[in-house]
Amino acid sequence: METTDEQIRQQAAECHARKIQQARKMSSSEKFFAGAELFDYACAITLSGIAHQHPHWSESQCRAELRRRLGIRELVS
Numbered sequence: 690m691e692t693t694d695e696q697i698r699q700q701a702a703e704c705h706a707r708k709i710q711q712a713r714k715m716s717s718s719e720k721f722f723a724g725a726e727l728f729d730y731a732c733a734i735t736l737s738g739i740a741h742q743h744p745h746w747s748e749s750q751c752r753a754e755l756r757r758r759l760g761i762r763e764l765v766s
Contacts, residue, residue, distance in 0.1 A: 732759075 715723065732755060739751045
């Protein structure tokens with residue numbers, strides 16, 4: 690059985706609604722730490738993309754590019 694575009698949209702909407710419910714149940718500190726985790730995850734994805742775009746670059750060059758894109762001078766490891 691093939692999944693239709695409408696079914697995909699409906700499942701995505703249900704997933705989004707569940708995420709909103711979960712977020713509403715979180716304490717302020719849980720939300721704060723979730724934000725930090727999301728930022729770290731986004732940085733990891735971006736760093737992976739940079740490395741893919743520039744396979745000849747070293748890890749330090751990729752991190753420097755990430756810092757440039759984020760507009761910061763140093764990344765805390």
